[in-house]
Amino acid sequence: MALKEQFEIPGGLKKWSYALMGVGVLTLILGVVFLHPFSGGHGEGHGAEAYGATKFWMALMHNSIFWLLVVAASFFFIAATTLAQAGWPLVFRRVPEAISGAMNVLGPIALVILLGYVWVSDDHHIYHWKDVEHVKHDEKLLHKSGFLNPMFYTILSVTAVGLWMWFRHSFRKLSLAEDLAQKGERSFYWKSLAIAAAFLVTYGLTVLSTLPWMWLMSIDAHWYSTMYSWYTFASSWVAGLSLIMLFVVYLKNQGYLEYVNEEHIHDIGKFMFAFSIFWTYLWFSQFMLIWYSNQPEETAYFIDRLGFGGKGEGTFRGIFLLNLIINFLAPLLILMRRGSKRNYTVVTLMAVIIIFGHWLDFYQMITPGPLKELGKESNSLGHFVFSLGVGAGFLGLVIFLTAKYLTKAPLLPKNHPLVKESIIHHT
Amino acid sequence: MSLLRYESQVREPLVDGHKTYHDVTEDICKPVEAAPTRLWWIGFIISVALLLFGAVSLYKEVVYGTGMWNLNKTIGWGWDITNFVWWVGIGHAGTLISAILLLFRQGWRTGVNRAAEAMTIFAVICAGQFPIWHMGRVWMAFFVMPYPNTRGPLWVNFNSPLLWDVFAISTYFTVSLLFWYSGLIPDMATLRDRAKKKWAKAFYGVASFGWTGSTKHWQRHESLSLVLAGLSTPLVLSVHTIVSFDFATSVIPGWHTTIFPPYFVAGAIFSGFAMVQTLMLVTRKIMNLEDYITISHIENMNKVIVLTGSIVGCAYLTELFMAWYSAVKYEQDIFFKYRIAGPYGWSYWLMMTCNVITPQLFWSKKLRRNIAFTFLMSIVVNVGMWFERFVIIVSSLYRDYLPSSWSVYYRPTIWEVGFYLGSFGLFFTCYFLFSKYFPVIAIAEIKHVLKKNGESYKEQMDGIEEQSVEEFAHEHAHAH
Numbered sequence: 001m002a003l004k005e006q007f008e009i010p011g012g013l014k015k016w017s018y019a020l021m022g023v024g025v026l027t028l029i030l031g032v033v034f035l036h037p038f039s040g041g042h043g044e045g046h047g048a049e050a051y052g053a054t055k056f057w058m059a060l061m062h063n064s065i066f067w068l069l070v071v072a073a074s075f076f077f078i079a080a081t082t083l084a085q086a087g088w089p090l091v092f093r094r095v096p097e098a099i100s101g102a103m104n105v106l107g108p109i110a111l112v113i114l115l116g117y118v119w120v121s122d123d124h125h126i127y128h129w130k131d132v133e134h135v136k137h138d139e140k141l142l143h144k145s146g147f148l149n150p151m152f153y154t155i156l157s158v159t160a161v162g163l164w165m166w167f168r169h170s171f172r173k174l175s176l177a178e179d180l181a182q183k184g185e186r187s188f189y190w191k192s193l194a195i196a197a198a199f200l201v202t203y204g205l206t207v208l209s210t211l212p213w214m215w216l217m218s219i220d221a222h223w224y225s226t227m228y229s230w231y232t233f234a235s236s237w238v239a240g241l242s243l244i245m246l247f248v249v250y251l252k253n254q255g256y257l258e259y260v261n262e263e264h265i266h267d268i269g270k271f272m273f274a275f276s277i278f279w280t281y282l283w284f285s286q287f288m289l290i291w292y293s294n295q296p297e298e299t300a301y302f303i304d305r306l307g308f309g310g311k312g313e314g315t316f317r318g319i320f321l322l323n324l325i326i327n328f329l330a331p332l333l334i335l336m337r338r339g340s341k342r343n344y345t346v347v348t349l350m351a352v353i354i355i356f357g358h359w360l361d362f363y364q365m366i367t368p369g370p371l372k373e374l375g376k377e378s379n380s381l382g383h384f385v386f387s388l389g390v391g392a393g394f395l396g397l398v399i400f401l402t403a404k405y406l407t408k409a410p411l412l413p414k415n416h417p418l419v420k421e422s423i424i425h426h427t
Numbered sequence: 428m429s430l431l432r433y434e435s436q437v438r439e440p441l442v443d444g445h446k447t448y449h450d451v452t453e454d455i456c457k458p459v460e461a462a463p464t465r466l467w468w469i470g471f472i473i474s475v476a477l478l479l480f481g482a483v484s485l486y487k488e489v490v491y492g493t494g495m496w497n498l499n500k501t502i503g504w505g506w507d508i509t510n511f512v513w514w515v516g517i518g519h520a521g522t523l524i525s526a527i528l529l530l531f532r533q534g535w536r537t538g539v540n541r542a543a544e545a546m547t548i549f550a551v552i553c554a555g556q557f558p559i560w561h562m563g564r565v566w567m568a569f570f571v572m573p574y575p576n577t578r579g580p581l582w583v584n585f586n587s588p589l590l591w592d593v594f595a596i597s598t599y600f601t602v603s604l605l606f607w608y609s610g611l612i613p614d615m616a617t618l619r620d621r622a623k624k625k626w627a628k629a630f631y632g633v634a635s636f637g638w639t640g641s642t643k644h645w646q647r648h649e650s651l652s653l654v655l656a657g658l659s660t661p662l663v664l665s666v667h668t669i670v671s672f673d674f675a676t677s678v679i680p681g682w683h684t685t686i687f688p689p690y691f692v693a694g695a696i697f698s699g700f701a702m703v704q705t706l707m708l709v710t711r712k713i714m715n716l717e718d719y720i721t722i723s724h725i726e727n728m729n730k731v732i733v734l735t736g737s738i739v740g741c742a743y744l745t746e747l748f749m750a751w752y753s754a755v756k757y758e759q760d761i762f763f764k765y766r767i768a769g770p771y772g773w774s775y776w777l778m779m780t781c782n783v784i785t786p787q788l789f790w791s792k793k794l795r796r797n798i799a800f801t802f803l804m805s806i807v808v809n810v811g812m813w814f815e816r817f818v819i820i821v822s823s824l825y826r827d828y829l830p831s832s833w834s835v836y837y838r839p840t841i842w843e844v845g846f847y848l849g850s851f852g853l854f855f856t857c858y859f860l861f862s863k864y865f866p867v868i869a870i871a872e873i874k875h876v877l878k879k880n881g882e883s884y885k886e887q888m889d890g891i892e893e894q895s896v897e898e899f900a901h902e903h904a905h906a907h
Contacts, residue, residue: 087435143754186437204741224753226686226745259900285688292676293683414896417437423900424433
């Protein structure tokens with residue numbers, strides 16, 4: 001049988017990834033020209049102008065954090081299914097393996113951006129806590145400075161991202177070595193279980209707790225919510241699942257992944273459906289409890305987004321509500337039926353919607369805090385388009401890198417002890 | 428559907444020994460058909476005695492009022508609500524095993540789902556007792572039902588999570604009962620067909636609703652299972668979510684925190700699995716069911732325990748961190764003065780040790796597969812989870828905002844303890860009756876997995892395991 005086991009990047013895909021990256025670079029250049037990111041934040045210009053640097057960095061941070069967590073979610077998928085000894089994903093596991101390879105480039109990029117903002121940029125509208133003078137007079141921030149300071153920020157970020165990359169690298173090495181080993185050799189399998197477990201613990205201590213507090217929650221530096229990190233995780237996780245779906249369907253349409261059939265698509269679809277509901281569950285729990293108890297230090301966060309008509313309030317109301325519609329209502333209504341989870345067109349459409357939806361979710365988590373002082377002048381539409389442009393660049397990069405990693409190994413881990421279960425998988 | 432029955436050899440069999448369909452029926456029906464053993468009687472009598480003690484304790488409380496308990500001015504919820512949350516939590520494992528593991532296609536659920544579902548139902552019954560009798564004037568308990576009445580302004584408060592509890596728990600109970608019972612029907616029919624005594628034939632005849640085992644029956648049965656699984660999955664989550672709202676909607680330091688809903692659900696699964704372990708380890712031993720509830724089943728449940736225990740641990744540490752990070756004085760005091768320290772500090776550390784630290788020992792494969800250690804851990808976890816609720820309730824309440832309202836040290840009275848012991852009596856009385864009159868393992872479902880996951884059948888798959896992927900896929904394609 002002439003199996004297409006080895007992926008070769010089709011010209012079309014290459015063109016698309018270059019085009020998207022081109023859009024990203026162009027946007028970035030326009031940003032440097034018009035937003036003066038390195039001109040220093042304080043005092044220069046008035047109103048919207050003074051926030052140029054803020055907007056520039058915010059778009060970069062939003063996209064680098066979002067896309068890094070989304071590709072990392074691919075490795076979370078591998079780790080979780082490996083540890084659960086799930087057989088069904090084996091016929092397409094090389095796909096999340098390749099996507100998570102993008103961490104090798106996105107990780108360093110995100111670190112450069114985040115640390116660049118913390119150490120190099122003069123702007124401090126995003127992280128108020130990095131303004132030493134301001135913190136001196138802000139009792140709460142002074143109290144938090146043991147956690148929110150550039151040094152700890154750096155150590156935690158570098159350690160976390162470094163560990164994820166290292167775990168992914170070790171796992172991938174085993175996975176590739178297994179291909180060349182003798183059939184029936186199980187040592188790779190058991191070792192990969194240990195890596196998966198260690199990674200999940202690390203992920204629990206970073207993405208499910210400390211990292212989102214530091215990277216994202218500290219943007220609204222006075223505000224706090226114990227749910228925040230789990231919520232961030234759920235958002236990136238469901239987007240990550242959708243990205244896996246997109247690549248699986250793409251490869252399938254190109255004639256690869258012979259053993260993947262609608263049973264596998266159905267199961268990824270179930271994950272997208274279930275974790276969209278899970279995200280909504282966390283969204284509701286966080287929102288409802290804060291709304292119900294109605295304490296000013298907590299409601300401030302949602303007032304910035306929903307607003308009651310005060311200065312700066314409610315600019316993001318549309319996005320806030322849209323977030324719920326496309327991340328909850330759409331998957332709930334569209335993915336509920338069995339047939340739609342087995343239909344390539346529907347799942348592709350939903351995957352695109354969900355990835356965009358959670359990109360938007362991250363947008364509304366990050367942007368309102370820094371821009372609220374600008375109120376209606378914040379020109380959120382302009383900033384939205386700018387972020388979208390930067391996001392296109394990141395997407396192009398993800399496609400480019402994933403395609404590159406896909407070419408580096410056969411698409412079927414044929415010696416894996418569970419691969420046959422995956423071939424006859426029936427949901 | 429694939430005709431090929433194949434499962435990877437890295438997986439352990441779910442049914443040990445060389446069983447046939449007939450052996451499965453025999454093994455599981457035997458304890459139901461035989462006369463109860465002496466051990467069963469001893470256990471049953473102890474349970475009924477505890478139940479009676481519980482009844483006396485409740486009599487005292489109803490006649491003399493909730494003053495018979497040591498609840499005081501600020502600790503208005505004490506043992507009673509602690510017990511309520513604890514039992515509801517335990518009542519999560521059954522439906523989780525039946526519904527969520529069914530959706531995840533986990534074959535190992537078949538060994539434990541029946542008993543776990545039964546346990547769920549009994550645990551929810553026990554849980555329900557506490558808020559009901561806590562009302563004091565229990566004869567007015569029906570006031571929680573919203574229906575047109577002549578009580579004028581005395582109408583339920585739809586804004587209160589306590590009322591949502593009424594709906595959530597009663598719905599959950601109903602669906603769990605349906606799920607459990609619909610699964611029982613084919614097995615009841617098996618017992619009916621085998622029954623020799625007249626009353627047994629009549630009882631199992633009525634209980635099996637005229638099941639004949641026709642294809643049509645099976646088809647409907649399977650659809651019903653899937654529908655009920657779909658319904659109960661959100662219900663499992665909703666119940667403990669709403670229980671967590673009882674606390675988290677209040678503006679009380681240590682209660683009002685957004686992570687409560689998912690963390691309560693994780694904790695509920697954690698304690699539920701621990702209780703399943705306690706019961707299963709005893710059941711498999713006494714009823715000779717080691718071939719069906721294998722070490723591998725026990726290991727799987729221990730994995731769930733270490734996972735959920737770690738999730739709960741992550742939530743504890745998150746709360747602790749946020750108490751500091753929030754820079755809110757009240758939060759900080761609750762956590763750092765009155766929880767990890769203070770008169771009730773011991774209960775916090777007991778909770779931490781039992782729920783977070785000791786379950787980490789289950790990272791060791793050896794300990795996960797050690798029966799004595801698992802039994803010990805299942806008790807430790809349930810003690811820990813009881814104290815989790817005790818810590819949440821009591822340590823947040825005993826220091827009110829005004830020092831003049833600081834309560835005296837809270838100790839339960841004998842009637843409070845008696846009520847709790849009585850709930851154990853109720854639980855185990857039900858469980859003993861269940862294990863005597865009902866098949867504790869789902870016979871039909873074991874048969875369903877036997878030819879794929881049974882030990883003797885797996886031995887025949889060695890040949891398939893040797894095949895290359897291409898040969899395997901080719902053969903499979905022709906097996907359709």
